Amino acid sequence: MIILKAKPVIEKRRAELIAKVQNLSAQGKRVPHLSVVLVGNDPASQIYVSKKETTASLVGFTHESIRFPSDVNPELVRLKVQELNQNPAVDGILIQRPLPAQFQESEVSLWVHPEKDVDCLHPENIGLLVTGNPRFSPCTPGGIMLLLDHYEIAVQGKVVCVIGRSAIVGKPLAALLLLRNATVIQIHRATQNPAELCRLADVICVAAGSRGLVQESWVKPGAVIVDVGIHRTAEGKITGDVDVNSVATLPSAMSPVPGGVGPMTIQVLLENTFTSALRKR
Numbered sequence: 001m002i003i004l005k006a007k008p009v010i011e012k013r014r015a016e017l018i019a020k021v022q023n024l025s026a027q028g029k030r031v032p033h034l035s036v037v038l039v040g041n042d043p044a045s046q047i048y049v050s051k052k053e054t055t056a057s058l059v060g061f062t063h064e065s066i067r068f069p070s071d072v073n074p075e076l077v078r079l080k081v082q083e084l085n086q087n088p089a090v091d092g093i094l095i096q097r098p099l100p101a102q103f104q105e106s107e108v109s110l111w112v113h114p115e116k117d118v119d120c121l122h123p124e125n126i127g128l129l130v131t132g133n134p135r136f137s138p139c140t141p142g143g144i145m146l147l148l149d150h151y152e153i154a155v156q157g158k159v160v161c162v163i164g165r166s167a168i169v170g171k172p173l174a175a176l177l178l179l180r181n182a183t184v185i186q187i188h189r190a191t192q193n194p195a196e197l198c199r200l201a202d203v204i205c206v207a208a209g210s211r212g213l214v215q216e217s218w219v220k221p222g223a224v225i226v227d228v229g230i231h232r233t234a235e236g237k238i239t240g241d242v243d244v245n246s247v248a249t250l251p252s253a254m255s256p257v258p259g260g261v262g263p264m265t266i267q268v269l270l271e272n273t274f275t276s277a278l279r280k281r
């Protein structure tokens with residue numbers, strides 16, 4: 001079985017990105033700048049933001065994190081984002097999710113200017129994606145496509161089962177797969193006979209947030225599995241949405257957790273920020 005590790009993909013793409021940033025610097029041009037907005041003290045969000053900061057530095061971007069307490073009035077955050085929208089030295093803005101209950105997701109996704117929306121969550125960018133002319137790549141789904149491309153797994157004409165329909169993973173992933181001419185089956189909580197449907201798939205992408213959901217009976221022999229799920233066990237181990245022992249040697253390729261889709265997401269975020277910086281010149 002081929003293990004779809006992020007490491008070689010990241011090493012190659014990061015080196016390319018570093019070279020492009022150095023090239024900008026050599027020409028005396030400003031390097032890309034990423035602004036991250038973090039509200040509250042969610043421990044997982046703190047880790048994700050610090051990973052984004054470290055990686056942005058590593059590729060030579062400038063960056064800043066703007067932190068607010070968990071009980072902040074959303075209007076204060078909106079005004080700050082508006083200021084970042086108007087600042088020509090800012091190329092990409094990301095509002096770290098989840099947000100506290102006083103924030104309305106449908107409103108927040110309108111705050112970041114679509115041209116700086118490197119997380120690809122603004123309805124205008126979702127519309128461009130669905131109509132086949134994406135401005136940015138949605139980060140996690142885009143990372144999945146980079147992973148599949150690196151290991152030369154084509155989806156054209158294949159049956160791909162996407163498990164999950166969230167705004168950040170399932171829905172934009174289905175849109176990207178359709179752009180690549182895959183036949184997409186989308187499974188969600190209300191789906192009847194999910195295992196039977198999933199067993200039709202040549203490629204399974206699971207983003208359900210349900211530990212060990214995909215078992216032997218869900219997998220056609222030889223299928224490729226991409227596991228997006230992230231769970232921390234009581235012993236502190238990180239696992240995914242696939243029951244790895246149950247599917248055993250059935251798949252022809254499978255992404256590991258950790259070390260599969262996770263690191264790809266930040267890579268796409270940085271590539272989107274670079275794209276945004278170039279467009280503004």
Ligand code: NAD
Nearest residue numbers: 140164165166169188189207208209228229230261262265
């Ligand atoms: P979410 O909770 O917003 O959505 C989960 C989706 O899965 C829903 O559409 C739901 O209908 C479906 N679902 C849940 N249980 C199901 C079941 N038993 N059968 C069929 N469908 C089911 O989750 P999300 O934000 O899309 O995240 C999903 C998982 O991916 C989580 O574990 C999350 O931590 C992980 N994640 C990883 C990355 C990354 O690696 N970079 C990024 C985002 C999310």
